[in-house]
Amino acid sequence: MNKTAVGAALPSDVQAPHRGILQYVLSSATGNSIMCRMNKMSIEALSRELHDKAAATGKKVVSSTVFGGNEKSLRQTLVVLCAGAQMGEHDSPKEATIYVISGRILLETPPGSWHGRAGALLIMSPGRSTITATEDSVLLLSVAMASR
Structure with a gap:
């Protein structure tokens, strides 16, 4: 073509x-x-924008969907976590990944926990999980949406 x-x-x-x-x-x-x-x-520009939003509002976790949503089969969300911030326990769908753009995180799931730093791709297992930033971090969370 x-x-x-x-x-x-x-x-x-x-x-x-x-x-x-x-x-x-x-x-x-x-x-x-x-x-x-x-x-x-530009993921870098959006990251800076989200960092600024976190600083201005005092929020420890700020995110923005960069692709997809309910009408798509894939959702990608850029997440900024300040050091010590946590994305509390939540259900992970069948297929999800976390790409650590900057910083360091700890991913905790029932099978175990994994540390991720800039450049790491963490493939999440289905079920409950918690993400904690051990330093200021930026993540790209990719989730396969349930078929409708």
């Missing part, structure tokens, strides 16, 4: 300069084409 750009990367929101949208057309050899939307964002 050939890609033909029909739009430029544009900020989707004046308040969120870390986001951009590119629309393009996918054309097949048979001549069929469909309009597609590709999004991009």
Whole structure:
């Protein structure tokens, strides 16, 4: 399939300069084409924004869904945890991962506990889990949503 750009990367929101949208057309050899939307964002810029929000509000855990939601099969959430903050015990779905972007965390699950630091990908087992930041941390939590 050939890609033909029909739009430029544009900020989707004046308040969120870390986001951009590119629309393009996918054309097949048979001549069929469909309009597609590709999004991009700066995780670093969003991390800084969430750190600022945590500092301004005094919250120890601040997050933002960067992809997906109830209408998608995948949800990815950027989470900023201040040192000592905890994402209390919660149920983990069948498939979930935590990518530690910066900092250090402790993931506790019934089978055991794992330490993760910048660059670590933790594959979560289904069931109850708790995440504790042992230092200021940024995580990308990816969760496969239940089929509807």
